[in-house]
Amino acid sequence: MTKGSEQPNPLREGLSTRAVPQPCAIAIFGATGDLTHRKLIPALYNLAADGELPPAVAVIGFARRSKSDDEFRNELAQTTKQFSRQDLREDIWKTFAQSILYHQSEFEDESGYQSLAKRLDQIDEERGTRGNRLFYLAAAPEKFEPILKNLKAAGLNKAKEGSWARVIIEKPFGRDLRSAQELNRVVSDAFVEDQTYRIDHFLGKETAQNILVLRFANAIFEPIWNARYIDHVQITAAETLGVEGRAGYYETAGALRDMVQNHLLQLLCLVAMEAPTDLSADSIRDEKVKVVRSLRRYRADEIAKLVVRGQYTKGAINGENVPGYREEENVNPKSETETYVALRLSIETWRWSEVPIYLRVGKHLPKSATEISVHFKKAPMVLFNRDSTEHDQNVLVIRIQPDEGISLRMMAKIPGTSLRIEPVKMDFHYGTSFGKASPEAYERLLLDAMSGDATLFARRDEVEEAWAFIDPIEKAWAEKNAPRLTFYPAGSWGPEEADELLARDGRAWRRL
Numbered sequence: 001m002t003k004g005s006e007q008p009n010p011l012r013e014g015l016s017t018r019a020v021p022q023p024c025a026i027a028i029f030g031a032t033g034d035l036t037h038r039k040l041i042p043a044l045y046n047l048a049a050d051g052e053l054p055p056a057v058a059v060i061g062f063a064r065r066s067k068s069d070d071e072f073r074n075e076l077a078q079t080t081k082q083f084s085r086q087d088l089r090e091d092i093w094k095t096f097a098q099s100i101l102y103h104q105s106e107f108e109d110e111s112g113y114q115s116l117a118k119r120l121d122q123i124d125e126e127r128g129t130r131g132n133r134l135f136y137l138a139a140a141p142e143k144f145e146p147i148l149k150n151l152k153a154a155g156l157n158k159a160k161e162g163s164w165a166r167v168i169i170e171k172p173f174g175r176d177l178r179s180a181q182e183l184n185r186v187v188s189d190a191f192v193e194d195q196t197y198r199i200d201h202f203l204g205k206e207t208a209q210n211i212l213v214l215r216f217a218n219a220i221f222e223p224i225w226n227a228r229y230i231d232h233v234q235i236t237a238a239e240t241l242g243v244e245g246r247a248g249y250y251e252t253a254g255a256l257r258d259m260v261q262n263h264l265l266q267l268l269c270l271v272a273m274e275a276p277t278d279l280s281a282d283s284i285r286d287e288k289v290k291v292v293r294s295l296r297r298y299r300a301d302e303i304a305k306l307v308v309r310g311q312y313t314k315g316a317i318n319g320e321n322v323p324g325y326r327e328e329e330n331v332n333p334k335s336e337t338e339t340y341v342a343l344r345l346s347i348e349t350w351r352w353s354e355v356p357i358y359l360r361v362g363k364h365l366p367k368s369a370t371e372i373s374v375h376f377k378k379a380p381m382v383l384f385n386r387d388s389t390e391h392d393q394n395v396l397v398i399r400i401q402p403d404e405g406i407s408l409r410m411m412a413k414i415p416g417t418s419l420r421i422e423p424v425k426m427d428f429h430y431g432t433s434f435g436k437a438s439p440e441a442y443e444r445l446l447l448d449a450m451s452g453d454a455t456l457f458a459r460r461d462e463v464e465e466a467w468a469f470i471d472p473i474e475k476a477w478a479e480k481n482a483p484r485l486t487f488y489p490a491g492s493w494g495p496e497e498a499d500e501l502l503a504r505d506g507r508a509w510r511r512l
């Protein structure tokens with residue numbers, strides 16, 4: 001068997017050069033689900049349209065329902081039209097659709113995997129996919145274990161000499177430390193770590209990747225990227241969307257598990273990590289995991305003060321009335337599930353000592369926007385700053401989405417004969433500077449998995465450390481005398497308690 005890391009790709013070193021994906025067959029488990037329709041197939045289609053797919057590729061949808069290859073292709077044509085980043089071009093779709101096949105089986109049925117193995121061998125011969133296999137687990141999380149066991153039983157976890165087999169695992173990766181460890185055990189029973197790609201799609205977002213470039217390809221930021229110059233950091237992921245028919249899952253998760261344990265902590269790692277020794281996947285991940293490990297764990301009695309959990313009540317989004325969370329379909333009318341979280345956390349390292357980090361995520365907020373803002377300390381209170389207002393901090397904003405870009409807020413003189421100063425923005429927009437649309441996160445990540453580059457995927461220890469940080473909060477919330485759940489009307493910026501969290505420190509959330 002040839003593992004990912006044993007097959008160095010000379011054209012690619014970490015983030016520095018272009019990925020060169022290899023011919024392969026991609027088997028998607030959960031092929032009739034939402035993720036396949038909304039994200040995976042549109043991503044593969046866009047890669048095909050941009051000429052980024054390897055010369056030979058086959059996509060095999062593995063699912064329970066019975067249907068023919070053509071029925072499957074027709075369904076996907078409709079949804080790809082709807083969700084694709086670029087318009088669907090008939091000629092490109094037609095060629096791409098020829099690489100899509102359907103394989104019907106129950107996830108628990110071993111024989112379905114044996115027939116898959118035979119089919120994959122045949123595909124290798126007919127289509128030149130060279131024995132390379134990428135298994136994408138996009139099914140419900142309770143199916144992960146039978147899928148992994150059956151892949152192993154059919155020998156699909158091991159590739160033939162000179163080929164590779166890899167597995168991509170979708171979120172949620174466990175629901176606490178114990179279940180994540182158990183899942184890691186099940187995964188590692190079938191695939192070694194080098195074959196395992198735990199996806200966190202936030203890492204595939206263009207601007208998330210740019211954080212390391214901003215920090216380590218420019219000389220001016222790193223010397224001031226520390227407690228001496230930085231007052232605090234805010235990370236916000238706001239969504240106008242509600243639970244959108246996913247209440248079944250969301251009721252078991254909540255915002256802390258759904259967004260903070262993975263996406264927000266991953267962004268925080270990129271902002272807070274030390275420079276890696278090189279750009280290899282493990283060097284970068286070694287530094288990221290140190291950040292999570294350095295997060296000060298909350299004591300049970302601090303949680304009420306440092307973590308705010310909220311739930312939306314009825315309100316209006318873009319002028320349209322929406323029901324409260326407890327009124328949503330499939331939600332318990334007494335549900336205590338949080339749709340909003342704000343936290344104040346500390347990283348216990350020399351670089352970040354005494355620098356508060358504030359995170360917030362929420363559904364049904366007034367605007368969809370994800371950004372990181374680094375708030376620098378005020379200039380000395382002399383000369384122009386004698387009559388200092390709260391507005392005189394330099395703020396570096398990394399806009400993850402929408403309108404991807406970076407801006408720096410600084411003070412400037414208002415033109416005129418008197419000396420008055422006001423904050424202005426130096427602004428870089430991806431769209432206008434590079435004149436081309438960024439690929440979707442899933443495009444980049446699928447390509448990376450096909451090229452054996454795990455840099456933008458979460459490693460086993462990262463996932464477990466993140467749960468170790470989250471668990472005490474979930475535990476405190478599950479207690480009888482739990483810190484109380486707060487409420488906010490849909491369409492507002494979250495509960496008042498979240499504003500108080502910062503106001504207590506003499507700070508305020510950035511207006512988005």
Ligand code: BG6
Nearest residue numbers: 171201239241258259263370401
């Ligand atoms: C998913 C969460 O991981 O990320 C969703 O499960 C959330 O609840 C989504 O809406 C946000 O991702 P994006 O890319 O739309 O910002």
